[in-house]
Amino acid sequence: MNAALIATMTKLPEQLRKTLTWDRGKEFSAHAQFALETGTKVFFADPHSPWQRPTNENTNGLLRQYFPKGTDLSRWSPKDLEAVALALNNRPRKGLDWKTPAEVFEQQLRSLQQPRNPSHKMLMSVLGGMSESERQHVQARVRAAMDTQVLNEGRHQGGRAPYGYVTVDGGPHPNPRKSAEGYRLRVLAIDDESAWVVQRIFAEYLSGKGDRAIANALNHDRIQCPSARRPDQNRHRPGDGWQGGTVRAILENPRYTGYAFFGRSTKFETLLDPDDVSAGHVVRFRKASPDRVVRSRNPAHPKIVEIEDFTAAQLLRKSKGSLRSARKTERSGRALKHRYLFRGRIRCDICGRKMEGSPRKKAMYYRCPARTLAPGSPVLTSHPGAVYLREDALQDAVNGWLGHVFDRKNRDRTVAALMDSQEPVIQIGRDAAKKRLAEAEAKLTRFQNAIMAGVDPAALVEAINEAQAERLASRAALDNVPAPVEVDVAEIYAAIDLIGDVTAALRGSAPTRLEELYEAIDLQVRYKQNPHEADVSINPVGVNNARVRGGT
Template structure:
């Protein structure tokens, strides 16, 4: 069953039991799609799970379409029940819960109270898990200096550090990683710190690096920075290097956090979305000891921070949160001269689209490009609205749809490869002419019974399964 909140835990059991599958739901792991009551599909795809035979007296009779929740405290998070149950009532699909002894009565206050309690239990369990995980990660970073994921900083490489100390994760093939200086980029980091202490500014350092033909971080690692142009060194790239404490040899964790905010304050039923936010420096977790080879001495790093602080504002100024503005053509406009995507900006109480080229990029590449190019959104709306009105008028809509169909790409190598992979997976999972206990089983691929799984069989099949996917750290 689909959860409404993107941050809620996945339901443990959400089972659709039509009459033809009720007798074999304990042994059939294949997903089942619900019927379409009153011409609508209420639930998408759900999966079977092991059920306790002791709860059999509470399950609904055969011959009817319904949804049964084996563990409602894991299926509904917070107020999800109050948001989803009216949909079941509207389409006439009963929701069976063993804890209430049968289907939920939409008119019963006691049933609403019970399901609200289950939602609170699920929310509390999620919060406790989050606290335990974050506490464990903070201890691992502080005491052990363990690398807990993410990209290695510019100047370092990510190398293998042995099997995972957790036996179950080690059996699954997970391994630890640590940072090791990159012989190509580590000297560049040392040069940046030395030049800054020698009196060069951040812009001057960026221009000197570009003039010497040294690739910037996004150009050096194009595989993970395809969204960046990588033309030259920017001031922000130099500043990030100068303020990264990992170059002193200590591990740092909790520099950022995930913060949940309402998608729409006018419609709280839409749920929350997650954003990355920077934590204050006093909330960062530093390792107690040096865990990888430092590129700069601690005193050098501190001198750089003092010099940066002396250049900043001397008095704290309140930072007012800027209001969010909508842009009708966001990510749709590109500047004709340079081909770069234009960014939305709010100027003089109007929406504009801007193509901005920093001065260091212009000087490094000798480009004849204005530093800022602005386009007002109001000047686009009128002509585009008129064109859409003509293109999709009743007299020309057929021609417009045919033109849209002809404009679709015909040859997509990556899409064709994905479709072949999906077809191969469907072939392996499709039932083969094999009979066991009188039932057709998907015998064309290795299979492990959920109740009689042997860990050795699982480990034996892992290398072959991993060989079919592209695993990246």
């Protein structure tokens, strides 16, 4: 025991292990060697005086929640004991103003920072490695436990219920502690109003229809899509109709066979900017390898689709995916008959979608047909049957403006306009992180008020831990958002020089050269049918948008 104490204490900075107060148990008989090895002064409390070491006594009481008095600790592995220590270190304490011991310990470490001291750098590296190792161990233990629950019990591990199912009360939680705190088990049950749609999707797919054809038929029959049926679970989706991707997700979900599945997608961290490591990481999801997916041994909930039908659908999808369609083969094996100068660069101002090329006998047009909108789309009331824009009229107007903007005489004026037009860069997800942070802090405030009003703190420990974790995650996301960077005049001049001779490209009007020019300046067009105007924007490399508005 003495060796374990020495090994644990020597991991701490010297400033944090000056003294230690023990009781008079025989297990501390080697205190002299401990003091010599660690440099820590050891004191002993008076007999029958627990108030002289209150924090230790309080911790003993917390440990009794996991290990009742008389428990044989040899039954537990070191990893199990580490898990209990981690749980206690992340439990809010009233004596710490409802902060966790881990937070207070981190603040103490920061107060001891001496960046220029080599020992400090080594300490930070060691603590960072220990923290990352513990994080990985916790993740592995939690994942192993959840895999076992799915494999043996078919337990629903939370999250949104698949379309066609709803979550219902499954009785008391199997964990006695969670059950005592009022938690209930959630299980999947069939939603009669939408389960038949899932069966229809599988039947139509096996009959030969594709994803988009099935989605169009569902939209034609005025059947609500998943995000429209459950908007509370799909706040990030518009809910304006079925899409091919929605049908594909249903066809590839094995939970419709009645078995529980877990781990079909996995999280991974990637750099926000590979050229700037300090910008931090972002979490992404990708499909997990088959060996990482866990399936319950027995059916876990009512099935909607037979296993044979689901298997046939997957085999059919693989057969389609391995062969190139005749349309794709034809498209890649021959030269294009028409060139689309503005392909992917024009958007309809009414619906915001990209306009598609539409060749005609006398000219090239770009169109946005209303028939391809989802039946429930709110823009249908204001969208004409089709919006058309003639390419040569747009090309003349755009090229005339570009010739004026990049003319040598107007170069300084263009650079000044680009400098003035720079807008602050808004990091994607920043507002969402702020909202999550505010919600987490509001939850913590409500919990504190409830405790002050007389609610038992033990009943709120789990909820407080979750809110605390959400607050820390939101703060980390906000801290990793890079500050907006504005380019200077020299960088704008350099970007324009890299584009090359714009006047020569416009004078020659060679389609290939014009496409390269539009790509270099990131030309974007937003077309308004009434009053027949186009908002044109360019974005040279490293420069924020500069806009111009002119009739076409």
